[in-house]
Amino acid sequence: xxxxxxxxxxxxxxxxxxxxxxxxxxxxxxxxxxxxxxxxxxxxxxxxxxxxxxxxxxxxxxxxxxxxxxxxxxxxxxxxxxxxxxxxxxxxxxxxxxxxxxxxxxxxxxxxxxxxxxxxxxxxxxxxxxxxxxxxxxxxxxxxxxxxxxxxxxxxxxxxxxxxxxxxxxxxxxxxxxxxxxxxxxxxxxxxxxxxxxxxxxxxxxxxxxxxxxxxxxxxxxxxxxxxxxxxxxxxxxxxxxxxxxxxxxxxxxxxxxxxxxxxxxxxxxxxxxxxxxxxxxxxxxxxxxxxxxxxxxxxxxxxxxxxxxxxxxxxxxxxxxxxxxxxxxxxxxxxxxxxxxxxxxxxxxxxxxxxxxxxxxxxxxxxxxxxxxxxxxxxxxxxxxxxxx
Amino acid sequence: xxxxxxxxxxxxxxxxxxxxxxxxxxxxxxxxxxxxxxxxxxxxxxxxxxxxxxxxxxxxxxxxxxxxxxxxxxxxxxxxxxxxxxxxxxxxxxxxxxxxxxxxxxxxxxxxxxxxxxxxxxxxxxxxxxxxxxxxxxxxxxxxxxxxxxxxxxxxxxxxxxxxxxxxxxxxxxxxxxxxxxxxxxxxxxxxxxxxxxxxxxxxxxxxxxxxxxxxxxxxxxxxxxxxxxxxxxxxxxxxxxxxxxxxxxxxxxxxxxxxxxxxxxxxxxxxxxxxxxxxxxxxxxxxxxxxxxxxxxxxxxxxxxxxxxxxxxxxxxxxxxxxxxxxxxxxxxxxxxxxxxxxxxxxxxxxxxxxxxxxxxxxxxxxxxxxxxxxxxxxxxxxxxxxxx
Numbered sequence: 001x002x003x004x005x006x007x008x009x010x011x012x013x014x015x016x017x018x019x020x021x022x023x024x025x026x027x028x029x030x031x032x033x034x035x036x037x038x039x040x041x042x043x044x045x046x047x048x049x050x051x052x053x054x055x056x057x058x059x060x061x062x063x064x065x066x067x068x069x070x071x072x073x074x075x076x077x078x079x080x081x082x083x084x085x086x087x088x089x090x091x092x093x094x095x096x097x098x099x100x101x102x103x104x105x106x107x108x109x110x111x112x113x114x115x116x117x118x119x120x121x122x123x124x125x126x127x128x129x130x131x132x133x134x135x136x137x138x139x140x141x142x143x144x145x146x147x148x149x150x151x152x153x154x155x156x157x158x159x160x161x162x163x164x165x166x167x168x169x170x171x172x173x174x175x176x177x178x179x180x181x182x183x184x185x186x187x188x189x190x191x192x193x194x195x196x197x198x199x200x201x202x203x204x205x206x207x208x209x210x211x212x213x214x215x216x217x218x219x220x221x222x223x224x225x226x227x228x229x230x231x232x233x234x235x236x237x238x239x240x241x242x243x244x245x246x247x248x249x250x251x252x253x254x255x256x257x258x259x260x261x262x263x264x265x266x267x268x269x270x271x272x273x274x275x276x277x278x279x280x281x282x283x284x285x286x287x288x289x290x291x292x293x294x295x296x297x298x299x300x301x302x303x304x305x306x307x308x309x310x311x312x313x314x315x316x317x318x319x320x321x322x323x324x325x326x327x328x329x330x331x332x333x334x335x336x337x338x339x340x341x342x343x344x345x346x347x348x349x350x351x352x353x354x355x356x357x358x359x360x361x362x363x364x365x366x367x368x369x370x371x372x373x374x375x376x377x378x379x380x381x382x383x384x385x386x387x388x389x390x
Numbered sequence: 391x392x393x394x395x396x397x398x399x400x401x402x403x404x405x406x407x408x409x410x411x412x413x414x415x416x417x418x419x420x421x422x423x424x425x426x427x428x429x430x431x432x433x434x435x436x437x438x439x440x441x442x443x444x445x446x447x448x449x450x451x452x453x454x455x456x457x458x459x460x461x462x463x464x465x466x467x468x469x470x471x472x473x474x475x476x477x478x479x480x481x482x483x484x485x486x487x488x489x490x491x492x493x494x495x496x497x498x499x500x501x502x503x504x505x506x507x508x509x510x511x512x513x514x515x516x517x518x519x520x521x522x523x524x525x526x527x528x529x530x531x532x533x534x535x536x537x538x539x540x541x542x543x544x545x546x547x548x549x550x551x552x553x554x555x556x557x558x559x560x561x562x563x564x565x566x567x568x569x570x571x572x573x574x575x576x577x578x579x580x581x582x583x584x585x586x587x588x589x590x591x592x593x594x595x596x597x598x599x600x601x602x603x604x605x606x607x608x609x610x611x612x613x614x615x616x617x618x619x620x621x622x623x624x625x626x627x628x629x630x631x632x633x634x635x636x637x638x639x640x641x642x643x644x645x646x647x648x649x650x651x652x653x654x655x656x657x658x659x660x661x662x663x664x665x666x667x668x669x670x671x672x673x674x675x676x677x678x679x680x681x682x683x684x685x686x687x688x689x690x691x692x693x694x695x696x697x698x699x700x701x702x703x704x705x706x707x708x709x710x711x712x713x714x715x716x717x718x719x720x721x722x723x724x725x726x727x728x729x730x731x732x733x734x735x736x737x738x739x740x741x742x743x744x745x746x747x748x749x750x751x752x753x754x755x756x757x758x759x760x761x762x763x764x765x766x767x768x769x770x771x772x773x774x775x776x777x778x779x780x
Binding site: 001002003004005006007008009010011012013014015016018215217218221222224225226228229232233244245248249252253256261264265 | 402403404607614616
């Protein structure tokens with residue numbers, strides 16, 4: 001096990017109707033003025049936003065609101081939020097939505113106490129020194145942003161490759177103070193979004209799972225527990241979208257997948273996440289859908305570098321029968337079953353199905369951030385993975 | 391899944407030599423004066439205490455020290471710590487030791503900002519309103535106190551039943567701010583203490599596992615992951631006490647076992663813990679050793695009330711082959727394997743082996759705190775469990 005620091009500091013309030021406690025949670029932190037951030041308006045139509053506003057009013061909390069956060073969120077809206085937050089003297093940012101809204105809230109949270117432009121943090125010109133607390137009412141289990149120290153945003157400064165989808169901040173300062181999770185809020189998620197969320201959650205776990213660190217039994221088993229639970233319950237919600245129990249399992253799993261607990265003592269391998277980010281940036285693909293295509297291709301390309309753990313993944317997660325005479329076939333069967341699962345979720349698993357041409361693979365491979373624990377990616381590796389994913 | 395609030399707020403600093411960062415962790419919290427609490431002096435002999443003191447000095451932190459915390463810790467020493475803490479104006483309590491030391495540190499932490507006697511919290515005369523932050527350098531993986539909101543202490547006011555081992559405080563206020571875990575510090579633990587720690591850790595998990603709440607798949611699997619890891623690594627450390635990796639797995643598992651993560655959405659069943667507490671109080675038995683005796687007896691007494699989960703425990707944790715025609719035998723085999731594991735750890739699993747007479751079972755059953763999720767205990771139940779444990 002490698003040395004680690006774990007700061008699992010996000011308070012989780014979980015259950016039916018808990019969005020009505022948003023005001024109470026803000027009040028616990030002593031904030032009197034908040035900025036409520038949301039996305040494309042579905043939270044308005046559903047009445048969720050009104051319930052949140054009411055709970056703020058009940059606690060005597062003043063609020064400003066800002067809507068319009070888009071998927072693969074833009075820094076322009078973060079800048080707008082920062083400006084508004086400074087004007088209004090806000091003390092906390094409350095995100096009502098999914099990963100993009102929470103990521104944007106984190107951007108605003110580091111931007112308000114900072115004199116320069118918030119994009120400076122992305123370009124590593126400076127490290128954030130202060131942040132407002134962030135809270136959230138989660139509506140989409142996927143990104144895990146509600147309990148993570150990560151935020152991703154896209155600059156709007158021009159066409160690709162200037163327009164890049166990159167990790168914007170990675171800092172304990174932006175780990176949300178609280179998150180409110182009501183699984184009922186996810187009942188209305190369409191199948192495609194549910195599936196993309198499931199893929200993203202599983203990716204967060206297995207990118208930590210596939211590590212070159214050998215002795216990590218506890219977190220291996222915790223990872224397997226989360227993935228098995230998500231797979232089982234994903235099949236249930238696809239048939240029965242208002243199944244509270246299954247929605248609840250996925251929602252709680254989504255937070256644990258990315259709050260770093262499962263990465264303790266491990267060196268994670270975020271290679272496939274980064275390879276996918278290029279797809280999102282160039283073709284505006286939904287991150288989860290892109291991962292369903294890239295992850296199996298990445299796995300096929302690298303599994304021989306960590307055959308033991310791919311065999312373990314196949315036998316423990318997918319119940320592939322062990323074949324001690326041919327572990328290679330066992331590992332490959334595990335990857336095949338993962339790919340089949342993505343198909344069962346109704347997602348494409350090949351770039352060709354998405355009508356994505358092969359002509360920019362070299363350019364994207366060149367631009368991609370290259371990570372990797374079990375195999376550090378090279379441009380050649382990334383290009384091969386795009387080819388395998390075709 | 392039941393509604394829950396989860397506040398996993400303890401910062402974990404894990405790895406070789408990390409006790410040298412104690413001062414840095416205290417400084418992060420802005421404390422300038424600390425009380426360093428420890429037990430029977432082994433941390434002095436080993437040089438650990440000196441290393442901690444040095445790290446405090448490096449950060450310019452003033453400290454007072456108080457040693458002498460005993461297993462099944464007494465309120466008298468907590469009172470002494472409160473007095474000293476008030477005199478010296480301490481701002482943080484730093485425990486260097488295991489569960490008893492950390493529990494006592496928590497007592498001091500709520501006692502210092504309180505005008506009355508600290509035992510008032512035990513007798514529920516008042517609820518604590520404030521607490522100093524607590525930190526720890528953990529030396530014994532067992533109680534999980536380093537990341538929990540629980541503390542247990544014993545009053546010294548007379549013989550049993552006045553002298554009771556009871557939950558002293560159960561409050562988010564006392565959840566430690568940080569814990570430092572260096573698995574090397576546990577290399578020198580004797581086999582008996584290692585075994586008792588392992589039993590305590592497993593008990594914390596399975597008392598959450600055995601719940602009457604049905605749909606809790608994620609936490610079921612997380613519980614199984616922790617128990618399987620602890621069992622596997624317990625066998626390793628019994629043969630090879632300086633195996634870093636195995637000690638590390640057990641140490642991290644010990645914290646996750648009791649920080650409430652595994653209990654999220656579940657109603658835990660702490661019946662056997664409470665039944666054991668009487669043994670510790672009357673016969674001054676080590677808590678873990680008592681649990682190795684009580685838990686299997688409790689399980690035999692109640693398993694029919696939740697046959698499904700006992701079958702799941704047997705098949706998933708102990709790899710008992712499923713027998714759909716006779717699930718009862720599967721459940722019993724799981725309990726038998728748990729009992730065998732305790733024996734393999736060198737622990738007695740019967741009261742008769744401990745030469746504990748049967749004559750006070752009725753009195754103890756009468757006095758025992760009676761909890762239970764899958765079966766709420768009655769005096770009759772508890773007495774039967776003592777008999778089964780004989």
